[in-house]
Amino acid sequence: MKGYLGIDVGSVSTNLVIIDDDGQLLSKVYLRTRGQPIKAVQDGMKQLVENTQGEIEIMGVGTTGSGRQLASVITGAGTVKNEITTHAVAALNLIPDVQTVLEIGGQDSKIIILRDGIVTDFAMNTVCAAGTGSFLDQQAARLNIPIEEFGSYALKSKTPVRIAGRCAVFAESDMIHKQQMGYNLEDIIRGLCQALVRNYLNNVGKGKDIQPKVVFQGGVAANIGMKAAFEEALGYEVIVPQHHDVMGAIGAALLAKDEVARKGFTAFKGFDVSNVKYRVSSFECKGCPNRCEVINIHMDEKVIARWGDRCNKWKNLDNNSSHQGYSC
Numbered sequence: 001m002k003g004y005l006g007i008d009v010g011s012v013s014t015n016l017v018i019i020d021d022d023g024q025l026l027s028k029v030y031l032r033t034r035g036q037p038i039k040a041v042q043d044g045m046k047q048l049v050e051n052t053q054g055e056i057e058i059m060g061v062g063t064t065g066s067g068r069q070l071a072s073v074i075t076g077a078g079t080v081k082n083e084i085t086t087h088a089v090a091a092l093n094l095i096p097d098v099q100t101v102l103e104i105g106g107q108d109s110k111i112i113i114l115r116d117g118i119v120t121d122f123a124m125n126t127v128c129a130a131g132t133g134s135f136l137d138q139q140a141a142r143l144n145i146p147i148e149e150f151g152s153y154a155l156k157s158k159t160p161v162r163i164a165g166r167c168a169v170f171a172e173s174d175m176i177h178k179q180q181m182g183y184n185l186e187d188i189i190r191g192l193c194q195a196l197v198r199n200y201l202n203n204v205g206k207g208k209d210i211q212p213k214v215v216f217q218g219g220v221a222a223n224i225g226m227k228a229a230f231e232e233a234l235g236y237e238v239i240v241p242q243h244h245d246v247m248g249a250i251g252a253a254l255l256a257k258d259e260v261a262r263k264g265f266t267a268f269k270g271f272d273v274s275n276v277k278y279r280v281s282s283f284e285c286k287g288c289p290n291r292c293e294v295i296n297i298h299m300d301e302k303v304i305a306r307w308g309d310r311c312n313k314w315k316n317l318d319n320n321s322s323h324q325g326y327s328c
Contacts, residue, residue, distance in 0.1 A: 001026075003056040004260070005048075005268070006253025007041060007075065008086070008246065009033065009067030012106025012134060013219065014040035015246040016048055018056055019253045023093055027051040028246050037067040038278050041074055045274040060266045062086075062256030064248050073297050073305040074278065076269035079256045084122050086251030088112050091215045093254055094241055099211040102230065102238070103247075104200070104220035106133040111204050125204045133219045135168050139175065139192065143185065147223075150189065154225025157190030164195065171195060193225040197233050212236040217247040276300075285309055 003018040003026055010033060017028040029044045029051070062079035063071040064086040072080045083103075091101045092114070101112040109132060113121040140147040161183050164174040171192065178188050201210075214236050220226055221244040230238045241247060260266055279298040284291055294314045297305040306314045 001056050002059050003052075004253045004257040005058050005061045005075070006086075006249040006251065006256065007044070007061070007063045007065075007068075007071045007077070008083075008248035008252060009037050009041060009063065009065040009071045010105055010107070010248075011066055013245075014044055014065075014067070015249040016041075016044040017243075017246050017249040017253055018048060018052065018058070019250065019257070021257070023254055023257070025243055025250065026056065028243065028249070030245055033067075037070055038074065038280070041067075041071050042274040042276075045075075045271050049271050049274075054271075058266070058268050058271075060256035060260035061268050062252030062254075062259070064252040068252075069305075069307050070280075070297065074269075074273055074276075076267040076273075077256070078263065078267055079252065079259045081252060081255055083248055084110065084112055084119065084124075086248045086255065087217055088114060088119050088251070089254050090247040090251035091217065091241075092117055093250070095213055095215060095239065098213050098215050098239075100208075100214045102200075102205075102214060102216045104132060104216075104218040104226075106219060108132060109200060109204050109218070111200075111208055111210075113208055113210075121208060123204050123206075123208065125200075135171075136196075136220060136223065139172065142172075143189075145185075145189075151193075151222070151224035151226065151228075153186050154190040154193045154223075155228060157184070157186040159187055160194055161187045161191035162195070163188070163191040190225060190229075193223070193229040194232070197226065197229040201233060210234060213239060215239045215241065217241065217244050219245050221245070282308070285314065287311075287313065 006017045008015040014031045014033045018026045020026055029047045031040050031044050033040045061075050061077040063077045064081050064083055068080050087103050091098045099114055103110045110124040137147055140150050161178050164170045216238045221240045227238050281296045282293055285294050292309040295308045296303050
């Protein structure tokens with residue numbers, strides 16, 4: 001069977017999927033990155049082989065996420081795209097008339113506005129943690145509630161408590177204060193979901209023309225309390241895809257499929273890359289006032305890729321550290 005591999009490397013999670021020629025999901029792996037993106041990608045590759053018993057021939061690879069360059073070097077990806085593009089492509093593949101994509105991941109969130117299948121506007125929030133998966137995980141742990149049950153608690157609420165959600169620190173302090181005042185846990189959690197949605201719409205979604213159909217993607221979309229809070233705030237149905245947690249990877253795989261159809265070949269290095277030893281190093285280029293931090297990827301002590309320089313001087317692998325004084 002032929003398939004296409006999509007990899008989404010984020011700061012919190014690393015997701016890998018394989019889709020078929022019809023864009024249907026054949027296998028997926030969701031892993032915690034834990035500050036080791038190379039290991040996460042290699043472990044994910046091993047799990048995919050186990051899941052598929054090695055019976056799928058990979059025709060093309062696409063990568064996305066903050067670690068997309070790194071993942072592309074390791075796997076030989078033919079398509080490297082940002083998260084806005086891949087999440088939009090995945091949503092459009094599932095719901096062709098989608099007009100708004102809400103995406104909340106482990107440490108960031110984004111909104112994508114589409115009209116007639118084209119991205120017309122977008123925004124990202126990478127500064128405040130309020131509303132992201134890591135913040136919700138933290139609050140669930142503090143309340144001693146499994147994160148999988150967090151949303152169901154919210155839906156049991158009859159009289160939600162208003163929580164200050166503009167900042168993660170203030171939200172947590174306000175939750176503690178409300179607990180000390182004796183409010184029900186369900187009402188506090190529902191109030192938190194509402195506060196985080198307000199924060200999202202007032203920051204990430206500020207000035208955006210949010211129209212249905214609305215699709216909610218990312219790990220936080222599993223929280224039915226957040227879905228309900230979005231529907232309450234927007235007045236629209238919010239659609240949560242079955243594979244909402246790996247939509248970025250699915251979009252990367254779909255783009256890889258299109259790329260192979262155009263080029264007719266793939267540079268995929270095979271699943272054996274999961275056993276190769278890679279090392280990362282960096283240096284500061286002193287060639288101009290930009291002082292770019294250049295990242296090196298080593299395989300068996302040989303530099304196989306570089307990035308991070310604005311002028312692309314160091315992408316030429318013939319350059320080495322002795323040239324750092326050259327001007328850009």
